[in-house]
Amino acid sequence: MLLRQPNVQWLTQRLSGVVITLICPFLIYKILNLKSFDHESVCHWIASPWTTAVLALALTSLIYHSYLGLKVIIEDYIFHYGRRRQVLKTLQLIAFVLVGLSLYFLVEIARIH
Numbered sequence: 310m311l312l313r314q315p316n317v318q319w320l321t322q323r324l325s326g327v328v329i330t331l332i333c334p335f336l337i338y339k340i341l342n343l344k345s346f347d348h349e350s351v352c353h354w355i356a357s358p359w360t361t362a363v364l365a366l367a368l369t370s371l372i373y374h375s376y377l378g379l380k381v382i383i384e385d386y387i388f389h390y391g392r393r394r395q396v397l398k399t400l401q402l403i404a405f406v407l408v409g410l411s412l413y414f415l416v417e418i419a420r421i422h
Contacts, residue, residue, distance in 0.1 A: 318377060325374040332367045356422035361415055368411040376404040 339360070343350055354360055379400055387393040 318381075322374065322377045325370045325377065328366065328370040329374060332363060332370070336363065336367060352418055352422045355415065356419045358419070361419045365412055365415055368415070369408055372404055372407050372411070376400060 339354070343354060355364065380397060383393060383396050383400065387396055
């Protein structure tokens with residue numbers, strides 16, 4: 310697997326951090342400038358194609374960045390190979406499910422509004 314090389318993992322962690330650093334201030338600014346924070350207004354804002362795309366990128370980057378950080382911690386502190394492999398596979402599954410659910414619900418909100 311490509312991410313087993315430490316320099317590739319380091320680079321992807323830095324790139325996801327840069328994406329998060331660039332997108333999150335924009336999202337915070339947009340959220341604070343909403344006219345109302347009621348359910349309908351927020352759903353209407355999320356339903357905008359531009360906002361949906363930016364939120365999808367932000368959520369995917371945040372989950373991936375978290376996955377990479379936790380992966381390093383697990384690799385450093387779980388010494389038993391079998392247990393480490395099991396925990397890493399579980400972490401990978403959780404990250405995959407979180408990304409899938411996040412994107413699914415974003416698309417659903419955009420679709421119904």
